[in-house]
Amino acid sequence: MVILPELVLAAGALALFLVSLSKTPSAQTAKSVAMVFGLATFAATLFAFQSQGSLFYGAYAVDQYSQLFKAFIGFSLALLLIFGQNLKGISPNVRPEYYLFLLLSVLGLMLLVSSVELIAIFISLELSSFALYLLVPMRDDRTGIRVQMEAGMKYVLFGVMATGFMLYGMSLLFGLTGTTYLKDIIAFLAKGDLQPTVVVAVLLVLAGFFYKLAVFPMHFWVPDVYQGASNETAGFIATLPKFGAVALLIRFLTVPTGQSSFLIELMAVLALCSMFYGNLSALVQKDIKRMLGFSGIAHAGFVLLGLLALDREGYGVAIYYIAGYVLMNLACFLVISNVSREGENVRIEDVNGLYKRQPVLAFVLAVGLFGLAGIPPFVGFMGKFMILTSALRADHVVVVCLAAINTAIAIYYYLSVVKAAYTAEPGERPPVTVHPSIQLAGVVLVLAITLLGALPARFIDFASTVVQTLL
Amino acid sequence: MDLLLIKEGFPLLSFLIFLPLAGALVLLFYHGEAFARLWALLITSLTAVCSLPLLFDFDPTSSKYQFAELYTWIPRLKINYIVGMDGISILLVLLTTLIMPFCVLASWKYIQQRVTPFMFCLLVMETSMIGVFVALDFVLFYIFWEFMLIPMYLLIAVWGGPRKAYASIKFFLYTLAGSVLLLVAIIALYLKSGSFFIPEMMWQPYSLTFQVLVFLAFFLAFAIKVPMFPFHTWLPAAHVEAPTAGSVILASVLLKMGTYGMLRFCLPITPDATMLLAQPILWLSIAGILYGGFTALAQQDMKKLIAYSSVGHMGFVTLGIFVLNSRGIEGALLQMINHGVTTGALFLCVGMIYERTHSRELALATGVGKYMPWFVTFLAFFSLSSFGFPGTNSFIGEFLVLAGTFEYNTFLALAAIPGAVLAAAYMLRMLQKVVWGGTANPDQSYLTDIGVREIAVLTPFLLFVFWIGLGPQPFLDLMHTSVSTLIDQLHHWQQHQQVAAVPWH
Numbered sequence: 015m016v017i018l019p020e021l022v023l024a025a026g027a028l029a030l031f032l033v034s035l036s037k038t039p040s041a042q043t044a045k046s047v048a049m050v051f052g053l054a055t056f057a058a059t060l061f062a063f064q065s066q067g068s069l070f071y072g073a074y075a076v077d078q079y080s081q082l083f084k085a086f087i088g089f090s091l092a093l094l095l096i097f098g099q100n101l102k103g104i105s106p107n108v109r110p111e112y113y114l115f116l117l118l119s120v121l122g123l124m125l126l127v128s129s130v131e132l133i134a135i136f137i138s139l140e141l142s143s144f145a146l147y148l149l150v151p152m153r154d155d156r157t158g159i160r161v162q163m164e165a166g167m168k169y170v171l172f173g174v175m176a177t178g179f180m181l182y183g184m185s186l187l188f189g190l191t192g193t194t195y196l197k198d199i200i201a202f203l204a205k206g207d208l209q210p211t212v213v214v215a216v217l218l219v220l221a222g223f224f225y226k227l228a229v230f231p232m233h234f235w236v237p238d239v240y241q242g243a244s245n246e247t248a249g250f251i252a253t254l255p256k257f258g259a260v261a262l263l264i265r266f267l268t269v270p271t272g273q274s275s276f277l278i279e280l281m282a283v284l285a286l287c288s289m290f291y292g293n294l295s296a297l298v299q300k301d302i303k304r305m306l307g308f309s310g311i312a313h314a315g316f317v318l319l320g321l322l323a324l325d326r327e328g329y330g331v332a333i334y335y336i337a338g339y340v341l342m343n344l345a346c347f348l349v350i351s352n353v354s355r356e357g358e359n360v361r362i363e364d365v366n367g368l369y370k371r372q373p374v375l376a377f378v379l380a381v382g383l384f385g386l387a388g389i390p391p392f393v394g395f396m397g398k399f400m401i402l403t404s405a406l407r408a409d410h411v412v413v414v415c416l417a418a419i420n421t422a423i424a425i426y427y428y429l430s431v432v433k434a435a436y437t438a439e440p441g442e443r444p445p446v447t448v449h450p451s452i453q454l455a456g457v458v459l460v461l462a463i464t465l466l467g468a469l470p471a472r473f474i475d476f477a478s479t480v481v482q483t484l485l
Numbered sequence: 486m487d488l489l490l491i492k493e494g495f496p497l498l499s500f501l502i503f504l505p506l507a508g509a510l511v512l513l514f515y516h517g518e519a520f521a522r523l524w525a526l527l528i529t530s531l532t533a534v535c536s537l538p539l540l541f542d543f544d545p546t547s548s549k550y551q552f553a554e555l556y557t558w559i560p561r562l563k564i565n566y567i568v569g570m571d572g573i574s575i576l577l578v579l580l581t582t583l584i585m586p587f588c589v590l591a592s593w594k595y596i597q598q599r600v601t602p603f604m605f606c607l608l609v610m611e612t613s614m615i616g617v618f619v620a621l622d623f624v625l626f627y628i629f630w631e632f633m634l635i636p637m638y639l640l641i642a643v644w645g646g647p648r649k650a651y652a653s654i655k656f657f658l659y660t661l662a663g664s665v666l667l668l669v670a671i672i673a674l675y676l677k678s679g680s681f682f683i684p685e686m687m688w689q690p691y692s693l694t695f696q697v698l699v700f701l702a703f704f705l706a707f708a709i710k711v712p713m714f715p716f717h718t719w720l721p722a723a724h725v726e727a728p729t730a731g732s733v734i735l736a737s738v739l740l741k742m743g744t745y746g747m748l749r750f751c752l753p754i755t756p757d758a759t760m761l762l763a764q765p766i767l768w769l770s771i772a773g774i775l776y777g778g779f780t781a782l783a784q785q786d787m788k789k790l791i792a793y794s795s796v797g798h799m800g801f802v803t804l805g806i807f808v809l810n811s812r813g814i815e816g817a818l819l820q821m822i823n824h825g826v827t828t829g830a831l832f833l834c835v836g837m838i839y840e841r842t843h844s845r846e847l848a849l850a851t852g853v854g855k856y857m858p859w860f861v862t863f864l865a866f867f868s869l870s871s872f873g874f875p876g877t878n879s880f881i882g883e884f885l886v887l888a889g890t891f892e893y894n895t896f897l898a899l900a901a902i903p904g905a906v907l908a909a910a911y912m913l914r915m916l917q918k919v920v921w922g923g924t925a926n927p928d929q930s931y932l933t934d935i936g937v938r939e940i941a942v943l944t945p946f947l948l949f950v951f952w953i954g955l956g957p958q959p960f961l962d963l964m965h966t967s968v969s970t971l972i973d974q975l976h977h978w979q980q981h982q983q984v985a986a987v988p989w990h
Contacts, residue, residue, distance in 0.1 A: 369599075369602075384635060389631055389632065389634065389635060390627065390628035390629075390631045390632045391628055391632055395628070395631070399624070399668065399672075400562075402668065402669065402672055403562065403672045403675070403676075406669070406672045406673060406676060407676055411673075414669055414672070415666065415669055418665040418666055418668060418669050419665060419666075421661075421665050422658070422661055422662040422665045425657065425658065425661050426654070426658060429638075429654060429657060429658075430654075433642060433650060433653075433654070436639060436642065436643060437642045437643050437649070437650060437653075469558075470559060471558065471559040471560060471561065474559070474561060475561060478561075
């Protein structure tokens, strides 16, 4: 039962496969099945939260670290399925397949956070990625110029390139140590006598996860994929894979390279580039999804800043930050998916007067955006504060100052969306009606964003203790 | 922690902080407009009444932080929920709690659209304003300090005038940009002193370079909030576009946070840097006084006029703080309260005119004295108070500040004098126009004089104008011990530095 969540997901994927076999696949059935299994997965992750175990000849570790991430993934999946229940941008006759690949991708992520062996990591990552590559072009073609195809192609091509880097890095690690088990690799390298190749290998592997996290310079796919993918798909891409990326980044950063100061400097530079690039580009965006894409690049920079400390505190804070980031992003995508009438993209002026058209969603959007901007008391502020503290403790004064300046740049574009929602008049735009369950999901997110921000002590303690088991 | 006088029993300060927040949460569920008005009035009045025990139980002979409460919050980073109040903050807290019911009353008719969210913002605003003045943990302080931007932004952006979008964004960006480095400075101080407890950060032997950097980060944040010349450009825009209640909050409370921050943080945490950099800041204050005065003289918009006069008045406050003697600082503190009372009242007056003429243009409000005798009576007293007429509150404040400045440097004090004259010039110019006007007055016969509600709003302000003006001693007594302790510590620090003659590293 230690892998109950994975089993539930696999069962869900199989059930959806059966649904998709029927000649006239019913979108309603597919939705119900996906919902049931999605919620069951979340329940299963909670049920299996305390389980421990090592499976498949030690290639698959079920420990507190992995279970924590699985619970995050399960929670986000449940919310994503609830607020994306209408799947406006996806044609009804491919919905069973859509849900099938969605669950497979989540399964890949769950496997990924538990994998502690190079091949297992690679396979889980690919399972997750390839299912996701397929989701992007499944969007209805509404523009006539097939932006979703372009987005899908970009996503695949950049993804394959990143995978290539990672595979190359893994092969080097194997060549240097003669084993594919992460634990043995670390033990072997810890004995000292490190060649420069080690740092190259680790960096190449990290590049693969930088791609998932959208860190500069592996970010090129982000704006186009966010824009081209349907709102729900973009909401997925923007949230769940980040957990996998952070979980594995932390695992690989524990590999001794003998060049940690070089690695730290490099990561600091990448973090700053991500922040400046993301925030400055986001300033001029009109499409909210595209804007959130750029903001995601900037936030990836912040996560990297947390990892920079290369210690328990920093890793714990990075986990806290990414959890908060995903919550806030989910809140924003919840609103985007439901403000969009037929699955089209949402421009900033489309949320004009949202306070009147749908007050609950307007509130959720405001909380999400103020949170992303790092205004207290939301989780975005606490995360930013903790990350700056851990980076300053490691004496990166200049980096911290530049990062702080970035938050001042970022506020402008977040604020312009809030401004549209709260101060502009709706004009011709009709009210937005949403299912009560979606409103409830929004309220849950608001509460989670506020409470996690106001009372972070226990969470961070827990995350730091959990990370301790890796070191 | 021996600096705290922990309050056993009822947690009064926390109650004051969270009562408005709780009241605001109720408004999320009940939407009636009439209910929202009454409820907001009830909650703010209750907060005001409950804040009075602070005054009675306050021990003015102690410089400790009183009514203190301490709960652990984030033990890993030694962040605690600590609130407390001393002679420096007590008047500001009371000013905040007492002025809020009047903000609600002033919005009674002025706000006709989206009443419930407006009252929600006002109540949330009150929570964060009280929080800023009583927080003794730097993270707690910063949370209140930043959070305040959201409701204030909405107050301007939603219920503001024609250029509200520009004014509100400018306000938000300016103040946020100012305070990002404050956060870095707070973290740096924590790493040096090992705690976020503000009094523990004070009077520590930080190196001069460190102090100067921290001071500059503090100064940027607080100078923008004050606003000091040349960081003041957001203020006229925000004041002009904000609704009356927003202007009152902005003028009476928000601006004080900047000067409060300078007094509470700059002086005791970075004493060497303060002494090193006091001179340029003093001259910036003089520049602000003169600049504010001259600019106010040229304004056609009454709100803009008062906004620029605020720049001048706050120049007096910063002047008083950075002359670093007890007269100056007590005068500055008193002037903070005076400015809150007088300028708040002036904004209320302008709001009342605006409700009738729907314009803030001075030219359209000329000669209303004939039709609104009660109104101009109030306006006259507040204007007199604004330029420090003897017998009114500002006279005492400005007198103390100038006395302190003479003690510090005669030349500097002489440079500030024209500011006081300018204040008389622009206020009398406004008063003359509003009361009598000229030969070409527009027809004002349709105007009705202010009613009972409006008189009830203005009278308490007038009471304080004369109370502080004629008998300031009780107010000065409240702050005296804390201020003199601060000054003693500063002198002690100075001597210690000279005796030790440690080379700054």
